[in-house]
Amino acid sequence: MYFYIYDEFLSHPKWQTRLAKMESRLSLLGIKGPVNHLRPLTKITEVVTRAITRGAKTLIVVGDDRTLLKLINCMPNRKKIACGLVCLGPMNKLAETLYLDGEQVGVEAIAARKLLCVNLGKVNKTFFLQRIDLSTSKFTAIIDDKLIIKTTSPQSHISILNPSLAYNSRGDVDYLDCHITPIKNRLLAVKSIKSGTSRIPIKKLTIKSQEPITIRVDQEKKPNVYSLTAGIAPQAINLIVGRKRIG
Amino acid sequence: MFEKNEHSVTIIGEGVKLEGDFSGQGDLELYGEIRGNVAISGFIKIGRGSTINANVSAERAEIAGYIKGKLVVKKDVDLLASAEVHGDIKTHQITVAKGARISGKIITDGKSETTEKSAPNKKEPSD
Numbered sequence: 406m407y408f409y410i411y412d413e414f415l416s417h418p419k420w421q422t423r424l425a426k427m428e429s430r431l432s433l434l435g436i437k438g439p440v441n442h443l444r445p446l447t448k449i450t451e452v453v454t455r456a457i458t459r460g461a462k463t464l465i466v467v468g469d470d471r472t473l474l475k476l477i478n479c480m481p482n483r484k485k486i487a488c489g490l491v492c493l494g495p496m497n498k499l500a501e502t503l504y505l506d507g508e509q510v511g512v513e514a515i516a517a518r519k520l521l522c523v524n525l526g527k528v529n530k531t532f533f534l535q536r537i538d539l540s541t542s543k544f545t546a547i548i549d550d551k552l553i554i555k556t557t558s559p560q561s562h563i564s565i566l567n568p569s570l571a572y573n574s575r576g577d578v579d580y581l582d583c584h585i586t587p588i589k590n591r592l593l594a595v596k597s598i599k600s601g602t603s604r605i606p607i608k609k610l611t612i613k614s615q616e617p618i619t620i621r622v623d624q625e626k627k628p629n630v631y632s633l634t635a636g637i638a639p640q641a642i643n644l645i646v647g648r649k650r651i652g
Numbered sequence: 653m654f655e656k657n658e659h660s661v662t663i664i665g666e667g668v669k670l671e672g673d674f675s676g677q678g679d680l681e682l683y684g685e686i687r688g689n690v691a692i693s694g695f696i697k698i699g700r701g702s703t704i705n706a707n708v709s710a711e712r713a714e715i716a717g718y719i720k721g722k723l724v725v726k727k728d729v730d731l732l733a734s735a736e737v738h739g740d741i742k743t744h745q746i747t748v749a750k751g752a753r754i755s756g757k758i759i760t761d762g763k764s765e766t767t768e769k770s771a772p773n774k775k776e777p778s779d
Contacts, residue, residue: 551672551673552670552671552672552673552674552688553670553671553672554668554669554670555668555669555671557667557668558667585665585668586665587665587666587667587668601663601665601683602663602665603663603665603684604662604663605662605663606660606662606678
């Protein structure tokens with residue numbers, strides 16, 4: 406059974422024509438199902454739990470990257486449920502990675518049901534699909550509970566990427582890619598002098614800093630923290646991907 | 653730490669310091685500093701200006717930086733002109749560029765693959 410979750414911004418009248426076209430195509434393909442609209446006071450976790458209780462085997466979010474990220478944070482430990490995205494909206498970087506950019510492509514992908522079991526990354530209590538970006542100074546990082554990393558520069562950018570979601574990946578990679586770029590001159594923000602980037606495969610990374618760590622999870626800004634733990638949640642989610650996607 | 657089947661490169665850039673034992677498959681390029689034992693099954697490149705204070709074990713090595721510790725390399729070692737090694741080196745074959753500094757023993761087994769392949773098979777004399 407297919408269950409559709411529409412993001413809140415789709416209640417605006419400008420999306421109605423496209424939604425109607427999409428729903429008509431879903432009916433034609435025989436993959437239409439119950440619909441739930443997210444509202445300001447609706448928690449997606451409750452919607453997902455209700456859908457699974459009603460017997461949903463496939464959960465499809467209709468929206469953009471942020472909608473998909475809301476869904477994946479409800480999904481770990483629910484690998485038997487397939488997740489999909491029909492992309493309608495401004496942010497579609499994740500959709501492009503999954504070869505799902507555009508509502509027509511999304512609908513066809515649901516009908517074709519090509520599944521890819523991917524790892525998720527986890528930073529503190531939030532799951533991420535593609536990457537997190539951190540910026541901090543005076544930090545100490547511990548990799549896999551045994552290697553200590555420090556930098557000599559006043560500031561550093563750290564990115565943690567999920568190679569399981571790379572274009573040519575089959576989803577079976579068992580590590581995350583940690584990229585550390587020390588920035589030598591903090592004052593020259595525009596033309597900052599950067600040292601070479603380090604690339605270290607990790608399974609777990611703990612960072613503690615005396616100064617706030619700015620953090621972006623899949624391009625979305627989150628509140629600053631002073632410590633964080635990032636790790637891998639292996640084979641955590643089954644995603645419906647486009648036909649052109651390897652996997 | 654990074655045990656995976658596909659070929660991959662770990663890079664420790666300039667300005668980054670690592671403390672602890674570092675091991676796994678794949679290759680390693682070092683331009684920063686490591687304090688701790690390094691044991692990898694691939695190629696290690698120690699760039700100019702980088703330092704390792706510990707024992708190193710790899711399949712092949714190219715050294716242009718500073719090592720203080722024992723270096724055990726299964727196949728070949730190239731010491732470039734800026735290399736400085738304080739410790740013993742045990743390897744199959746070694747190349748030392750002019751200007752490289754070594755303070756320790758060098759032990760090679762010296763057999764090259766071409767020598768072994770081209771040696772004629774000895775035939776027993778017929779009666």
